[in-house]
Amino acid sequence: MPVNDEMKADLWRFALGRWQDKRFEKACLHLQDDYQVPVSLLLCGLWLAASGKQPDARTGRRLAELAEPFEADYLRPLRQVRRKAAQDERLPEFKRQLQQVELEGERWLLTTLPSLCENLLPAGKPVDAMGWLLVLVPETAQCEGLQKSLNDLVAL
Numbered sequence: 001m002p003v004n005d006e007m008k009a010d011l012w013r014f015a016l017g018r019w020q021d022k023r024f025e026k027a028c029l030h031l032q033d034d035y036q037v038p039v040s041l042l043l044c045g046l047w048l049a050a051s052g053k054q055p056d057a058r059t060g061r062r063l064a065e066l067a068e069p070f071e072a073d074y075l076r077p078l079r080q081v082r083r084k085a086a087q088d089e090r091l092p093e094f095k096r097q098l099q100q101v102e103l104e105g106e107r108w109l110l111t112t113l114p115s116l117c118e119n120l121l122p123a124g125k126p127v128d129a130m131g132w133l134l135v136l137v138p139e140t141a142q143c144e145g146l147q148k149s150l151n152d153l154v155a156l
Helices: 005-019 022-035 039-050 057-086 092-117 129-136 138-142 144-155
Strands: none
Touching: 005 022, 005 039, 005 092, 022 039, 022 144, 039 057, 039 092, 039 129, 039 144, 057 092, 057 129, 129 138, 129 144, 138 144
């Protein structure tokens, strides 16, 4: 079944809804800043679990192969410039514009990732979000701090 525009919008709406929780936002930013985990992967994994999709290692690799380079090549550099601009009181409008471009990049990524999830099967039972996060962030097995931070995120 091909992913339609509604399904693509579902992940974006899911992300916007979760981002309203400041504890969730803080947990995601901690994982992003301290462990270089793309927030888009976290959101996608949580969305897939909430949608009852069975974790799948191959799909997880495909999602990471799209999200990680996009994050490294585009979003991380934008974020770095935006944060630097935020320290310069002369540049509030420039910072705002950078923030808009960064948000547009995140929106693009979150509306593109569902197209890689077309063939996922329903689990037929509730899906533990940690199952998806372990597939999407395999480094978890090697880093106790990362594992604790992911567990904290799932608990929110």
